[in-house]
Amino acid sequence: MIYIAILTVAMLIAGVGAYFFRDLIAAVVACAAVSLIASVLFYLLQAPDVAMAEAAIGAGLTTAIFVIAIRKTGRYEK
């Protein structure tokens, strides 16, 4: 139970970071951290199907698609 609380706090920290970073690559990395911790939390709550979906989508695809979109637009938030 304490473990879930620790992981939730870590996820909140990463989410707040994703909101406040001006460097969008750092924000994307924070999003990847949120997805990772969400996957571990689903796993701890005994939902391996959802954890696997979160892992498969969040590990590579979203990060890469965001990075390509940043390459096509601009790196720093104005």
Place this chain on the structure above:
Amino acid sequence: MRAFVSFSVLALIVVGLALSLSHIPFGNSTANTDRMHVAKYYLNNGVKDTGAPNLVTAVVLDYRALDTLGEVTVLFIASLGLGIFLSWPKKEGSEDDDKRGLPPASLIVRRGSQFLFPLILLFGGYIFLHGHLTPGGGFQGGSVIASAFLLMFLGNTGYRLRQKTLAVTESLAGITFVIIGLIGLGVGGYFLNNFLPKGSVFALFSAGVIPILYAAIGLKVGAELAGIVANMFGSGSEG
């Protein structure tokens, strides 16, 4: 000011949701109406009805298979919209993007991606073919397959996918899904009826049509997501 307004609206929505949901007895079977009735039915009869030990698969592809068809269609529409948006004809004078050579990846990344590509494809196939036995299924396996193509795009500059192959794969998988549903309608009386023999539980070829449907969904999702990735890589850049 704008941030404050949006935060207060969000807080209002959260408080309203919490207030309206607070007196619903989720999972409380001692209340006068049993809200876990359906869940209990699935837990007790799921394996007997569908032959799939993974009850999530039993719900997704047997009890609620029509919703899954809708889900796959939503993903198809998203992929189609992105494809149309990114293949919009560009203005004159902006066509030198492709000639601007990208630096090639290092030898380790190049060879490593080529070595890992078939293995990751095999892993994705394993995930969606064992969807009725282990966690995972068509959506997860499809995203793993799309990740393999993403790895090839990242490791090899100038790697291209033929959009026509992707489109044919995706269409064949979707047609397979609908045809199996129609055969079920003809044999058993309702759409996506599980008409094949269930087999023995925990065997690979068991659970009737569920492995076939999951293979179709896996190929369809994989082709759609790989198409999204190919579209993102294929269009020019400005950064």
Place this chain on the structure above:
Amino acid sequence: MTALWLLFLSFSAAGIALCLVRAAAGPTTPDRVVGVDGMATISIALMVLLASFFDRQVYLDVALVYAVLGFIGVLAVARYMERGV
């Protein structure tokens, strides 16, 4: 046995927290990427050991997915850094 599990859980929690500190404070983007990647590695170990804890072999597939795909995001950011995407 319980003490061993407690030790392992506290170690992995400490590892995740330290990696998160590096990822949050890291002055440059590569620092953050390496922090999140270390977090992913510790999480894979956590998932494998929890599969043993829950006594379910099929749960290992989740850890396998993360182990196979976890490096692709890092590779994407690295290719961005060398302007290769």
